[in-house]
Amino acid sequence: EIVLTQSPGTLSLSPGERATLSCRASQSVSSSYLAWFQQKPGQAPRLLIYGASSRATGIPDRFSGSGSGTDFTLTITRLEPEDFAVYYCQQYGGSPPWTFGQGTKVEIK
Amino acid sequence: EVQLLESGGDLVQPGGSLRLSCAASGFALSNYAMSWVRQAPGKGLEWVAAISGSGGNTYYADSVKGRFTISRDNSKNTLYLQVNSLRAEDTAKYYCARGWYGAYWGQGTLVTVSS
Numbered sequence: 001e002i003v004l005t006q007s008p009g010t011l012s013l014s015p016g017e018r019a020t021l022s023c024r025a026s027q028s029v030s031s032s033y034l035a036w037f038q039q040k041p042g043q044a045p046r047l048l049i050y051g052a053s054s055r056a057t058g059i060p061d062r063f064s065g066s067g068s069g070t071d072f073t074l075t076i077t078r079l080e081p082e083d084f085a086v087y088y089c090q091q092y093g094g095s096p097p098w099t100f101g102q103g104t105k106v107e108i109k
Numbered sequence: 110e111v112q113l114l115e116s117g118g119d120l121v122q123p124g125g126s127l128r129l130s131c132a133a134s135g136f137a138l139s140n141y142a143m144s145w146v147r148q149a150p151g152k153g154l155e156w157v158a159a160i161s162g163s164g165g166n167t168y169y170a171d172s173v174k175g176r177f178t179i180s181r182d183n184s185k186n187t188l189y190l191q192v193n194s195l196r197a198e199d200t201a202k203y204y205c206a207r208g209w210y211g212a213y214w215g216q217g218t219l220v221t222v223s224s
Contacts, residue, residue: 001171033149035210044204045146045154045212056212088154092210096168100146100154 002027002091006101012109019076023089028069030093036065036074039103040085048087050075058076076106084108111135113205114118118218127194129218131188131205137161138176139183142209145190148217155201158190159209173199195222 001027002014023034032052037045047056048072049065054079062077085103092098117129131143146161158179159168167179179190188205202217 003176035211037211039154043215045211046214047210047212050210050212090154090156090210096156096159098144098156098168098209100156100161103153 001096002029002094003104004099004101006087006089006104008104010105010107011054011072012107013053013079014109015028016080017079018055019074019079019106021074021076021085021106022066023072023074023101025070025072025091027071029091032068033091034065034067035073035090036063037088037090038083038085039088045088055073079106081108087090113204113207113209113213113215115205115215115218118220119202120223121195122222122224123196123222125222126191126193127168127195127220128178128218129189129192129203129205131215133186133188133207137183137209138181138186138188141207142187143181144211145179145188145203146205146206146211146214147199147220148166149201152201159201160188168175170212192220195220197222 005024007022036049036050039045071091086103089101116131124158143158160179176194180189204217207213
């Protein structure tokens with residue numbers, strides 16, 4: 001089973017600042033099959049990024065994903081008030097289980 | 110518009126069973142793999158199970174293998190999760206999601222396992 005470790009656990013930033021979230025895998029993620037999700041309180045997760053770097057439909061271009069192998073990054077270039085939420089990475093390559101990271105909370109400083 | 114609507118969650122005693130449903134609209138279910146993901150209260154996301162578009166291939170997390178069964182009825186555009194031998198640690202909101210990585214999600218159905 002591939003274990004995904006997200007860091008930091010909590011990121012305290014102000015609107016307009018840049019957010020950099022990390023997702024590290026315990027072994028290489030097949031074909032960069034890594035996704036990022038945003039979840040706000042009381043809501044279902046929303047897909048942001050798939051294939052490590054492809055933005056999902058309707059996702060603003062301030063969200064970008066990068067990385068390969070075992071190290072992946074989600075970057076939010078300029079935080080908007082609606083971006084404060086919990087972010088999860090998930091790997092879906094190779095054999096199941098297709099695991100999630102434990103999440104990074106982006107909170108208002 | 111793609112919509113997923115889960116139902117079937119309930120309060121159930123340990124050892125009990127439920128069948129969760131996910132009604133899909135706005136797309137042909139047969140064209141997509143589907144997944145179930147759960148979230149315990151205040152916790153993170155846990156992948157539970159997935160099924161190919163035809164239903165011929167199914168996959169499970171070790172924590173539910175042998176107790177949960179994922180299935181689909183493409184003619185009814187509906188995904189199912191049969192959950193048996195429920196334990197307290199199965200208490201969670203259960204989401205269905207389209208695809209192997211969840212391009213679209215429903216709002217979830219709550220399963221509470223308690224005596």
